[in-house]
Amino acid sequence: MRRTHRAAVAAVLFGFTLAAVPIVAVAGSGSGSVTNQLIRRLNRQLLYLAVPIAVLVEVILLYTVWRFRSDRNGGEEPRPTRENRQLEITWTIATAIVLLFVGTASFHALAHPAVSTLPDGPHGGQEPGGAPEGAVEVNVTTEQWEYTFEYLDEDVTTDDELVLPANRPVYLYVTSEDVIHSVHVPGLGLKQDAVPGETHLIRTEPTETGEYRLYCAELCGEGHPEMLSTVRVVDEDGYESWLTERADGDAASDSDDESGTESTDGSDNESTDRVGGGP
Numbered sequence: 027m028r029r030t031h032r033a034a035v036a037a038v039l040f041g042f043t044l045a046a047v048p049i050v051a052v053a054g055s056g057s058g059s060v061t062n063q064l065i066r067r068l069n070r071q072l073l074y075l076a077v078p079i080a081v082l083v084e085v086i087l088l089y090t091v092w093r094f095r096s097d098r099n100g101g102e103e104p105r106p107t108r109e110n111r112q113l114e115i116t117w118t119i120a121t122a123i124v125l126l127f128v129g130t131a132s133f134h135a136l137a138h139p140a141v142s143t144l145p146d147g148p149h150g151g152q153e154p155g156g157a158p159e160g161a162v163e164v165n166v167t168t169e170q171w172e173y174t175f176e177y178l179d180e181d182v183t184t185d186d187e188l189v190l191p192a193n194r195p196v197y198l199y200v201t202s203e204d205v206i207h208s209v210h211v212p213g214l215g216l217k218q219d220a221v222p223g224e225t226h227l228i229r230t231e232p233t234e235t236g237e238y239r240l241y242c243a244e245l246c247g248e249g250h251p252e253m254l255s256t257v258r259v260v261d262e263d264g265y266e267s268w269l270t271e272r273a274d275g276d277a278a279s280d281s282d283d284e285s286g287t288e289s290t291d292g293s294d295n296e297s298t299d300r301v302g303g304g305p
């Protein structure tokens with residue numbers, strides 16, 4: 027019994043040693059954004075803890091079944107263990123350490139402004155225009171069954187894709203014109219309901235250029251499966267030139283509308299270039 031106890035303690039210690047292995051935050055390895063990095067790192071940290079515990083429990087269970095099988099003691103019932111203070115102290119402390127680890131790791135991710143955005147917090151309020159200098163602010167308006175992206179301070183509005191610069195803070199102010207929709211970008215770790223009459227902030231910072239699928243994750247009517255869009259993350263130069271191109275295109279189409287003529291070839295080509303990959 028003494029040996030069993032030592033083995034159990036050794037296994038618990040082994041589990042914690044594994045969990046304490048420095049967990050390297052693999053920044054930029056397919057994470058897409060700061061938000062996604064935080065979520066993935068928390069998932070990894072919890073796995074480091076959960077896998078050794080699951081293995082330990084299974085090993086103890088199998089050992090118990092084998093060690094106390096009925097034909098081993100000539101059919102006699104094994105005597106139950108009562109009042110093992112050392113064992114009780116061990117599992118109480120081990121549980122406390124596990125909960126402390128889970129709580130600390132979760133708080134580190136959940137309290138980060140790129141994961142939870144507090145109204146009137148130190149990183150900017152819920153209202154458009156509340157972001158600090160250098161941040162990109164976009165009003166994301168949803169309606170059955172499309173998204174409209176309005177870039178604050180840029181005089182640019184799009185409905186085909188959301189273009190964002192890499193490595194700059196991004197503030198998306200999400201609202202709805204009709205029913206509840208959702209802005210869900212799994213590749214960037216973003217998800218936020220769009221509620222009529224309310225504005226909810228998504229705060230993040232894309233870290234990798236590329237195209238990411240944007241879904242509506244809230245059943246919002248018959249057109250819901252088609253409510254898709256694209257988030258395209260580009261470098262700073264690409265972003266600036268896209269804004270300029272887009273602002274010029276909008277101005278050109280406005281003046282065309284005013285003069286009553288058809289769109290020019292230039293603006294047509296531009297719109298086909300901008301559209302990301304199909305569903």
Ligand SMILES: [Cu+2]
Nearest residue numbers: 242244246250
């Ligand atoms: Cu929907």
